[in-house]
Amino acid sequence: MAVLRKLAIAALALGGAGAAAFWWLTVPEKLGAETLAALGTGDATRGQRIFDAGGCASCHAKAKSEGDARLQLVGGVELKTQFGTFVAPNISPDAKDGIGGWSLEDFANAMLKGVARDGQHLYPAFPYTSYARMKPADVADLYAFMTTLPPIAGKAPDHDLAFPFNIRRGIGLWKQLYLSDEPVVALAAGTPEKVLHGRNLVEGAGHCGECHTPRSFAGGPENAQWLAGAKAAEGDGVVPNITPEGRDMSGWSESDIASYLETGFTPEFDSVGGTMVEVQKNMARLTAEDREAIAAYLKAIPGRANGFSGSQPKPTG
Template identity: 80%
Template sequence: MRVLKRLALAALALGCAGAATFWWLTTPERIDRDALAAMGAGDAARGQRIFDAGGCASCHARPKAEGEARLQLAGGVELKTAFGTFVAPNISPDQKDGIGAWSLEDFANAMLKGVSRDGQHLYPAFPYTSYARMQPADVADLHAFMKTLPPVAGRAPDHDLGFPFNVRRGLGLWKLLHLNDAPVVAFGDGTPEKVLHGRELVEGAGHCGECHTPRGFDGGSNNGLWLAGAVAAEGDGVVPNITPGGNGINAWSEGDIVSYLETGFTPEFDSVGGTMADVQKNMARLTAEDRESIAAYLKAIPAQANGFPVRQKQPAN
């Protein structure tokens, strides 16, 4: 009996130690004071460019909104995935239902650390794993611009997630694997400034890797196949390989890429379609220098074979 009691106490101690370790490892990490102070006050005019690069309206405007209505960030767009359905929230400046009461610190914690104003982990359907690579001043500029937009009352519906994906605390372990502010592609000394500027846009605010990079079983990006193409998050299609390898845009020149981002037409005069249509509209609002930098980066990164499985054609009936 005494031995059983000791074993039970040992098991209890191990369980408590394991729970404490889990709690410590999964504690939401916030931005430090020095990094916050370095951001500055932010400039709304510059922030509009970051807003367009990030495609904020594509997810947070009401579904199918057009024109000025795309600046009313009421949320409601659904992303249906294998983990459940994520719903984009209201991020308008509404004081009650949006983020109007958020400070720059609150906003920076969400963008760079994936932490909500009340200290919970945010789901990575919000692409903070990319935003973590943004320049801090760009985050402050975006925050300043967001405050100029029209407030919209009303909360979007909650996410629809089953167990265990509805347990936010577990995202702390996921972040240990996938949240990193280091550049994905390391370039050597002497790399043209245009390429480095393109890296900031593609890897950071533009979050191109969120769709164009394949994901592992846990939903994290496999950056070893950076921009190699992936199975689409929704439906049964694929997102193309946009490295210099594969069969995506490997034959396109920098000029072809720039033209596509500006006009929506491929070198073969096909027009952009699917979810990329919204992305292209956002890219068209950037400066010519930004689009040229994105193209230069895409031609400078390592070539990759397609990151999605080959799909066999169905035999004709």
């Protein structure tokens, strides 16, 4: 009996130590003073460009919204994945149902750290693993623009997730593996400014890697195969390889890529399709310099073999 008692005590001690370690490792981490100071005051005009680059309306406005309706960020769009169904929230300036009561600091913590105003982890269906690489000043500009949008009442439904994915605290462990503000592609000293600018857009606000990079069993991006193509998050489709070794884009020039982002037509005169339709519409709203920078970056990154099994689709969706 004494031995059993000692084993029970040891098991309880180990369990307690494990629980304490889990709690410590999963604490939501907020921004430090240096980053908060770098936010500045923000500029709404510049922020509209970040809004378009990030495709905010594609997820947070009602499906197929056009014109002013795409600025009504009531949420509700569903993303059905292997982990469950994620629902985009209301991020309009509505004080009750949206983010109207959020400060710039609250907003920046969500964008760069994946931490909500109430201190809980946000699910990475919101692509903060990419936004973490944004410049703090760009985040402040986006916030300034968001405050100019119409407040829309109406709370979006909750996510529909099964155990254990419905335990938000566990996202802290996931972040230990996958959340970083370091660039994915290390560029050599003397790299042209245009390429660096393209990296900021593609790896940050544009969050291109969220769809074009394959994911691990835990749903984290496998950055060793950056932009090499992936299985679609929804359905059975695939997202194309857009590195210089991608089968259908390997012969594209920088001007071909920039033109595709502006017009939606490939050099072969195919038109954009699938989920890329929304992305292309957003990219068309950027400046020509932005699109050219994105193209320059995509031609400068390492080529990769396809990051998924199966045939390579044309980059039309």
